[in-house]
Amino acid sequence: MFNAITHSQIYVLDQDEALDFYVGKLGLEVNSDVDLGFMRWLTINVPGQPERQILLEKPGGPSMSAETAAQVRDLVTKGAMGAVIFSTDDCRKTYETLSGLGVEFTEEPTERPYGIDCALRDPFGNPIRLTQPKA
Amino acid sequence: MSRAVEDTNRRMLRARDAMDRAYAQPLDVPALARIAHVSEAHFSRTFRATFGETPHRYLQRRRVERAMFLLRETDHSVTDICFEVGFGSPGTFSRTFREIVGRSPRTYRKESTSMPVPTCFAMVWLRPSACGAAPSTREDVR
Numbered sequence: 001m002f003n004a005i006t007h008s009q010i011y012v013l014d015q016d017e018a019l020d021f022y023v024g025k026l027g028l029e030v031n032s033d034v035d036l037g038f039m040r041w042l043t044i045n046v047p048g049q050p051e052r053q054i055l056l057e058k059p060g061g062p063s064m065s066a067e068t069a070a071q072v073r074d075l076v077t078k079g080a081m082g083a084v085i086f087s088t089d090d091c092r093k094t095y096e097t098l099s100g101l102g103v104e105f106t107e108e109p110t111e112r113p114y115g116i117d118c119a120l121r122d123p124f125g126n127p128i129r130l131t132q133p134k135a
Numbered sequence: 136m137s138r139a140v141e142d143t144n145r146r147m148l149r150a151r152d153a154m155d156r157a158y159a160q161p162l163d164v165p166a167l168a169r170i171a172h173v174s175e176a177h178f179s180r181t182f183r184a185t186f187g188e189t190p191h192r193y194l195q196r197r198r199v200e201r202a203m204f205l206l207r208e209t210d211h212s213v214t215d216i217c218f219e220v221g222f223g224s225p226g227t228f229s230r231t232f233r234e235i236v237g238r239s240p241r242t243y244r245k246e247s248t249s250m251p252v253p254t255c256f257a258m259v260w261l262r263p264s265a266c267g268a269a270p271s272t273r274e275d276v277r
Contacts, residue, residue: 013141077144078185079151085254104220106152123147129255 001088007043009055011072012081013124015042018056023121025101028054038062046086054084079125091132146171147185150178151193157195161220164190196220198264199235206244213240235263 012018022028022044029055031043043053060071075081077083088094091109095118106127107119117131150171154162167190168178198220205216217228232240245250 074144075139076150077141085255104254107156117255121148121152125145127255 004051006085007053007055008055010084011059011076011124011127012056012122013058013073015040015056015058016044017123018042018045022056023056025098025103026128029117077125079121079127082126082130084126085131086095088130088132091118091130094130095117143173144179146173147182150182150188150190151239154190154194154197158194158201158218160223162194165188168199194221195231196235199232201259202228202238202240203247203261203263207247213244216240240260 008030019042024031027047028044029047029050030049030060033039034045037047040058041058044056045051045053050101059069059076060086064072072081082125095105095109103120105118105120107115109118113134115131115133117129119127119129123128148237150167153167153170164178165175167182168175171178171182173181179189186193201220202216204246205211205219206213209216211219213229214225217225220228222228222231229240232243236243238246
């Protein structure tokens, strides 16, 4: 049957702004950035992990009506769509580094039964979590 | 959806995130309106229009959700938990908890067990819902 998860998708409201954030601040890598005409196929991955990508998709036509696209944008900005969880070797250090770059966190590093994690949102409202799993 | 509404959504979300993060602090409308960069006059109404409940109710549910967590996962006394999550008096805490969860804090503690899921999902899914008591034990969820 299946071999792997290769792509997951989240909605972003502006792909350039998404790149500034995910690549410029969080330090992810652009995997593909292709203008297909009907859409811009934009994927990112954790550096060195190209086998698993996140598609940064902009809601809009022709796959969605203008009304649906507006609903999706509304939900994204209410924080009601998508979620990404990244793992990190050192949650506290990553938190310090990203805070220094002006990333706004919604939760500081906290001890959990499964490790240490902290949380932030992307510029559009999508929740992102950074977890340092328990060794 | 206009850009203005999306911008307002994000501001309200920022205030809601502050409640999730600093739930034990005395967060009032002026403080939350400042975080959201909107006027006090519009804050509560706009928040309710965005998320379907008042900021006060949201904060109460967040505090009760944290209390549920502490009742499940720690052996802190009910009185300590009341102040830990930001309630001003044990009476208000018990009344609000019972109103939202449908059981007293002590009964809830007796009936619940801990769950091995990431905290963000536990927080979102176990929080008592705005429209009635939420599932609060695994038995209820089944």
